[in-house]
Amino acid sequence: MPSRKLTLEAINARLKAALTGVSLQQRGKRLYLRATLPPKPGAQQSAPYQQQIALGIYANPDDLAEAKTQAKALGLLLATGTFDWISYGQGVGATCGAWIERYRQRLYENKLTGDKDYRWRVDHWNAGLKWLPMSQPLNKDAVLLAVQKHKPNSSTRAKACQTTGWFIKWCGLDIDLKPYQGKYS
Numbered sequence: 001m002p003s004r005k006l007t008l009e010a011i012n013a014r015l016k017a018a019l020t021g022v023s024l025q026q027r028g029k030r031l032y033l034r035a036t037l038p039p040k041p042g043a044q045q046s047a048p049y050q051q052q053i054a055l056g057i058y059a060n061p062d063d064l065a066e067a068k069t070q071a072k073a074l075g076l077l078l079a080t081g082t083f084d085w086i087s088y089g090q091g092v093g094a095t096c097g098a099w100i101e102r103y104r105q106r107l108y109e110n111k112l113t114g115d116k117d118y119r120w121r122v123d124h125w126n127a128g129l130k131w132l133p134m135s136q137p138l139n140k141d142a143v144l145l146a147v148q149k150h151k152p153n154s155s156t157r158a159k160a161c162q163t164t165g166w167f168i169k170w171c172g173l174d175i176d177l178k179p180y181q182g183k184y185s
Helices: 008-017 060-078 096-112 116-125 140-147 154-172
Strands: 022-027 030-037 050-058
Touching: 008 022, 008 060, 022 060, 030 060, 050 060, 050 154, 096 116, 096 154, 116 154, 140 154
Parallel strands: none
Antiparallel strands: 022 030, 030 050
C-alpha cells in the first residue's frame, strides 16, 4: 500500500482544519512554526503577536512528519494556556548548556549512527561545542569567544567554526563564522 507523500501545503491544511492556530513555514531549507504567541521574556511587546520558532530541521519528507508533530504539540500548549518560552529554549534559562543538550538529543534521535557517545564527543563536543559557556545565554558574543579559543588559521579553528556553525544554525541564530575560520586548507 503506497504511503501518502507529506507536503507542507497538506500539513498546513490539516493544521488549519484542526484549528490548531499553528502553521509550518519554510525559510530556505529550514522549517519554522508560526503562531500567535505571547511575547518572549524581555520583549517590549505586551500582547501576543505572530512569531516564528525555528525547529532546526530541514524541509524534507522525513523531517516534515516531525515538524507536523511539533506543530500539533504547540497548538495543544496554546489551546490549554500552558505555553512558555522556556520549553522552547528561548526564554529565561536558554543557556548554552540547555541548547547543547537539546541539540545532542536531536542528533541522538535522528542523525548519529554507530557508537553515538563516541560520535557526539568527536564530531560535535570536542570539535567546538565544549568551549561555549554552559551557564551563559546563547548569543553572538558567546559563540565568537568559543570559536576564537582555537589558534587562528588552524584545522581545529576551521572544524570548530564548522561544528559550531551547524549548531547555531539549528538554534536559529544567524551568525556568519566564515570570517573566523581562517585560511587553513
